[in-house]
Amino acid sequence: GNSVTQMEGPVTLSEEAFLTINCTYTATGYPSLFWYVQYPGEGLQLLLKATKADDKGSNKGFEATYRKETTSFHLEKGSVQVSDSAVYFCALRSSNTGKLIFGQGTTLQVKP
Amino acid sequence: NAGVTQTPKFQVLKTGQSMTLQCAQDMNHNSMYWYRQDPGMGLRLIYYSASEGTTDKGEVPNGYNVSRLNKREFSLRLESAAPSQTSVYFCASSGTGLATGELFFGEGSRLTVL
Numbered sequence A: 001g002n003s004v005t006q007m008e009g010p011v012t013l014s015e016e017a018f019l020t021i022n023c024t025y026t027a028t029g030y031p032s033l034f035w036y037v038q039y040p041g042e043g044l045q046l047l048l049k050a051t052k053a054d055d056k057g058s059n060k061g062f063e064a065t066y067r068k069e070t071t072s073f074h075l076e077k078g079s080v081q082v083s084d085s086a087v088y089f090c091a092l093r094s095s096n097t098g099k100l101i102f103g104q105g106t107t108l109q110v111k112p
Numbered sequence B: 001n002a003g004v005t006q007t008p009k010f011q012v013l014k015t016g017q018s019m020t021l022q023c024a025q026d027m028n029h030n031s032m033y034w035y036r037q038d039p040g041m042g043l044r045l046i047y048y049s050a051s052e053g054t055t056d057k058g059e060v061p062n063g064y065n066v067s068r069l070n071k072r073e074f075s076l077r078l079e080s081a082a083p084s085q086t087s088v089y090f091c092a093s094s095g096t097g098l099a100t101g102e103l104f105f106g107e108g109s110r111l112t113v114l
Helices: none
Strands: A003-006 A011-014 A019-021 A023-026 A032-038 A044-050 A056-059 A062-065 A075-077 A086-093 A100-102 A106-111 B004-007 B010-013 B019-025 B031-037 B043-049 B064-068 B074-078 B087-098 B109-113
Touching (some): A003 A086, A003 A100, A011 A019, A019 A106, A023 A032, A032 A056, A032 A062, A100 B043, B004 B087, B019 B031, B019 B087, B019 B109, B031 B064, B031 B074, B043 B064, B043 B074, B074 B087
Parallel strands (some): A011 A106, B010 B109
Antiparallel strands (some): A003 A023, A019 A075, A032 A044, A032 A086, A044 A056, A056 A062, A062 A075, A086 A100, B004 B019, B019 B074, B031 B043, B031 B087
């Protein structure tokens, strides 16, 4: 079946550090891939997406590349800020069912 | 810009009590969803409604019922609450079903069942 696996958190970084949050997936067909972010006390919001292999999604300094050969969609940012502290969810949309499947979420804490 | 509004934000129930979570969106979206969020398990789909007048089960529908009252509103009902239903519940909507994958979420409703 379809599934998404993210690295366990929390991830704690100092301001201006480089961020990587790993995400791998299992899916049949050709899924679309997404990163959602949840700030404290809020609902989730779409951060970026990629709909086919080798696509790169980007937004707010975050990037992720759809790697079909390694079934991965790792989230990266070159220099994190305290305001990036949040929970990050990787998700896929199955091309077969159309349903959105979320990973378990990774908490990022950025310290000044 | 209200977006997706959920009520109540917090609720404490005793086992066996019933309650309804309300959700309304003002974006004229066709599709609406209810998810639950539990530690270490991400978000799991409870029920969804692809359009007004239709509802379908998601991954974890047992113990829940839903009503798509009109295009704006989608409610989730717990008929006899159980401690296993302690969770944070999120309502979401999208304009074109799951075709684009972009969902718009409410702020969540934290439910505790004692």
